Amino acid sequence: MSRSGSGKARGTGRTTLEQVAAQAGVSIMTASRALSQPQLVSEATRIKVEQAVAELGYVPNRAARALASAQSHVIVVLVPSLSNLVFTAVLDGIQDAVGPGRYQLLIGNTHYSDAQEEKLLSIYLQSNPDGILLSSLAHSPQVAQMLAASKVPVVSMMDLADNTDVLSVGFSQLDAGMAMTRYLIDKGYRRIGFIGAQLDERTLRRADGYRQAMQAAGLADQRLEVMVPDSSTIALGAELMGRMLDSVPDVDAVFCCNDDLAHGAIFHCQRQGIRIPEQIAISGFNDLPASAWMMPSLTTIDTPRYQVGYEAASLLLQLIAGKEPERRRIDLGFTLREREST
Amino acid sequence: MSRSGSGKARGTGRTTLEQVAAQAGVSIMTASRALSQPQLVSEATRIKVEQAVAELGYVPNRAARALASAQSHVIVVLVPSLSNLVFTAVLDGIQDAVGPGRYQLLIGNTHYSDAQEEKLLSIYLQSNPDGILLSSLAHSPQVAQMLAASKVPVVSMMDLADNTDVLSVGFSQLDAGMAMTRYLIDKGYRRIGFIGAQLDERTLRRADGYRQAMQAAGLADQRLEVMVPDSSTIALGAELMGRMLDSVPDVDAVFCCNDDLAHGAIFHCQRQGIRIPEQIAISGFNDLPASAWMMPSLTTIDTPRYQVGYEAASLLLQLIAGKEPERRRIDLGFTLREREST
DNA sequence: CTGAAAGCGCTTACAG
DNA sequence: CTGAAAGCGCTTACAG
Numbered sequence: 001m002s003r004s005g006s007g008k009a010r011g012t013g014r015t016t017l018e019q020v021a022a023q024a025g026v027s028i029m030t031a032s033r034a035l036s037q038p039q040l041v042s043e044a045t046r047i048k049v050e051q052a053v054a055e056l057g058y059v060p061n062r063a064a065r066a067l068a069s070a071q072s073h074v075i076v077v078l079v080p081s082l083s084n085l086v087f088t089a090v091l092d093g094i095q096d097a098v099g100p101g102r103y104q105l106l107i108g109n110t111h112y113s114d115a116q117e118e119k120l121l122s123i124y125l126q127s128n129p130d131g132i133l134l135s136s137l138a139h140s141p142q143v144a145q146m147l148a149a150s151k152v153p154v155v156s157m158m159d160l161a162d163n164t165d166v167l168s169v170g171f172s173q174l175d176a177g178m179a180m181t182r183y184l185i186d187k188g189y190r191r192i193g194f195i196g197a198q199l200d201e202r203t204l205r206r207a208d209g210y211r212q213a214m215q216a217a218g219l220a221d222q223r224l225e226v227m228v229p230d231s232s233t234i235a236l237g238a239e240l241m242g243r244m245l246d247s248v249p250d251v252d253a254v255f256c257c258n259d260d261l262a263h264g265a266i267f268h269c270q271r272q273g274i275r276i277p278e279q280i281a282i283s284g285f286n287d288l289p290a291s292a293w294m295m296p297s298l299t300t301i302d303t304p305r306y307q308v309g310y311e312a313a314s315l316l317l318q319l320i321a322g323k324e325p326e327r328r329r330i331d332l333g334f335t336l337r338e339r340e341s342t
Numbered sequence: 343m344s345r346s347g348s349g350k351a352r353g354t355g356r357t358t359l360e361q362v363a364a365q366a367g368v369s370i371m372t373a374s375r376a377l378s379q380p381q382l383v384s385e386a387t388r389i390k391v392e393q394a395v396a397e398l399g400y401v402p403n404r405a406a407r408a409l410a411s412a413q414s415h416v417i418v419v420l421v422p423s424l425s426n427l428v429f430t431a432v433l434d435g436i437q438d439a440v441g442p443g444r445y446q447l448l449i450g451n452t453h454y455s456d457a458q459e460e461k462l463l464s465i466y467l468q469s470n471p472d473g474i475l476l477s478s479l480a481h482s483p484q485v486a487q488m489l490a491a492s493k494v495p496v497v498s499m500m501d502l503a504d505n506t507d508v509l510s511v512g513f514s515q516l517d518a519g520m521a522m523t524r525y526l527i528d529k530g531y532r533r534i535g536f537i538g539a540q541l542d543e544r545t546l547r548r549a550d551g552y553r554q555a556m557q558a559a560g561l562a563d564q565r566l567e568v569m570v571p572d573s574s575t576i577a578l579g580a581e582l583m584g585r586m587l588d589s590v591p592d593v594d595a596v597f598c599c600n601d602d603l604a605h606g607a608i609f610h611c612q613r614q615g616i617r618i619p620e621q622i623a624i625s626g627f628n629d630l631p632a633s634a635w636m637m638p639s640l641t642t643i644d645t646p647r648y649q650v651g652y653e654a655a656s657l658l659l660q661l662i663a664g665k666e667p668e669r670r671r672i673d674l675g676f677t678l679r680e681r682e683s684t
Numbered sequence: 685c686t687g688a689a690a691g692c693g694c695t696t697a698c699a700g
Numbered sequence: 701c702t703g704a705a706a707g708c709g710c711t712t713a714c715a716g
Contacts, residue, residue, distance in 0.1 A: 010712065011692055012412045012470055018693075027703045032695065042701060053418045057491050062468040063414065064693035066405035067708045070354045082430040095451065100461055104469070106447050109437065119442055126352055127446070147400050163546060226435040263632060270637040290605060290632065293576045295612040352696065353708055360709075369687045374711065384685060406709035407693045691712085698704085 093309025125328035153319035164328040169312040177209025187254035196227040196257040237264020253281035281342040296340035416424035433649025451526025495661035506670040511654040531595035538569040538599040579606020595623035623684040638682035
């Protein structure tokens with residue numbers, strides 16, 4: 001009754017539960033139960049309410065529900081990039097694990113920026129999320145402080161944490177970088193270069209792996225590393241490959257820290273008439289769709305990115321449900337795909 | 343005071359505006375104003391409130407604000423795919439136009455499914471969004487009905503509407519399909535094939551453009567069309583190219599409805615030893631980053647996807663602000679990039 | 685420039 | 701199986 005008067009309207013003007021209840025001839029809270037816990041209500045009541053909902057075109061007000069129940073059913077997901085197919089696969093995994101309807105995903109793109117991460121988090125925290133999924137282990141002090149103060153469960157994706165204070169799902173970027181480098185060494189390559197961009201923590205860990213493997217084999221040489229903070233693109237891969245060939249003419253293999261750069265490196269060599277792998281071998285990281293199909297096909301590390309998203313979301317859902325997860329650090333491994341380019 | 347008693351707690355346990363106001367020694371609504379309309383408050387008051395906010399680590403409760411103000415500050419964005427770089431560029435444009443903080447983007451991936459679109463919309467409508475951005479013009483009757491009933495402003499992206507009942511920002515998929523086909527005809531190709539996948543409305547419009555141009559030139563031949571509903575991938579492009587070569591051995595050019603398929607088609611030809619463009623020309627659509635760099639580089643249509651997102655979001659913001667936009671149909675055009683593959 | 689009251693639309697205990 | 705009351709944490713008019 002209250003809203004049907006001629007007083008000033010404040011709400012959205014939409015159909016409310018109150019109107020549904022009136023139409024169905026039940027109390028407002030019976031109507032509420034019929035919708036959210038139908039097993040607690042008689043079938044006759046449930047049907048009456050459902051009819052009223054259909055007739056009135058009732059759409060629940062999520063803000064009111066969130067406020068009353070102190071539960072947002074929101075999960076925040078922060079990724080460093082959406083133009084990188086790696087993270088869209090992670091999102092697919094998350095979406096599939098969470099399922100439709102129950103939770104709302106709030107997806108933020110940090111563009112690899114700490115400042116952006118902080119900004120997004122401060123905004124998303126206003127939604128009182130039930131859980132948070134992050135794509136990195138390292139955070140600015142501000143972000144760490146906000147996360148701690150919020151007391152919201154957090155799971156980190158992609159790399160693995162050193163300890164189990166932080167929940168993490170992924171694989172060892174260090175080991176993967178080492179594995180690719182050892183593979184090239186075992187193949188007989190000696191002057192193995194490393195091309196890295198963006199220089200985010202995952203790239204740096206892969207570079208660490210490269211370095212450790214080169215040192216163990218007595219092949220380390222600072223000049224073999226070409227690293228720049230720019231975003232990884234095909235164009236940059238081509239440019240850095242050119243720079244590598246100029247500065248280290250005797251380089252016989254190049255490990256690119258991701259497939260985009262490797263594709264650019266291959267295209268550059270093709271334009272220069274340099275044969276792959278006869279004159280120079282090239283490898284990548286991530287196994288993007290093009291890598292298996294291009295000519296020559298690209299040797300790379302196949303990373304379980306969809307699985308990472310899926311398992312991280314599953315772990316988070318356990319935490320949200322108040323269960324103590326059996327594993328707080330889930331290593332999903334990686335697979336080296338040997339192809340024509342090495 | 344109310345919450346500090348020993349009664350059963352119902353809320354989230356977080357700091358509230360009430361606590362901030364108490365700490366600052368002002369009323370709850372003065373505190374509210376100090377945060378959202380600081381110009382209406384004395385500087386001394388503003389500073390006191392800001393200090394209290396900092397000391398208590400206050401984070402506003404968005405659900406409460408949305409409920410009280412009947413404004414969600416949410417914009418819903420529905421895209422058909424995130425693994426397609428076209429739509430991540432659209433999202434970037436939207437994000438830049440909307441700016442940080444003011445609006446929250448609710449991003450949904452329909453995976454090219456009407457059922458998913460309906461499901462997502464029904465859930466997102468519960469958040470009472472201020473506006474909706476859609477990636478298509480055609481919708482199921484259920485979706486059309488939900489949109490109409492919600493009375494939320496909607497802008498459609500990518501293709502252009504036939505009339506101005508619907509607000510749309512994009513370019514003519516038909517014209518673009520026609521332009522590429524005419525270009526190939528003008529180049530002297532006669533047996534021009536068309537490879538299409540997904541068969542979403544944009545692909546079908548491009549195919550229409552191809553067909554009209556071929557008919558106008560007296561070159562139409564049903565057998566030149568290879569179209570399947572599967573998702574566009576490089577692998578599928580390679581497969582469909584093989585099918586095309588088998589069924590139409592005298593084909594001299596192939597217009598692929600997007601770059602992913604074109605890349606696959608090129609890789610397939612390279613593995614078969616077929617020279618491009620000498621034996622067969624190949625063109626794509628969208629101008630993905632790899633297209634300019636691969637060997638041979640790909641002739642394609644450069645589409646203004648970032649701009650589409652930016653302009654569509656700008657238009658939506660005007661509608662939300664209650665302004666009558668000067669243009670309800672914004673044509674951003676397209677550019678044909680001639681490269682080595684044709 | 686500041687405040688007391690009412691209200692947004694739901695859910696949560698508590699009764700019956 | 702059903703209901704009356706209180707409350708979630710804010711903002712909106714309305715006064716002063």
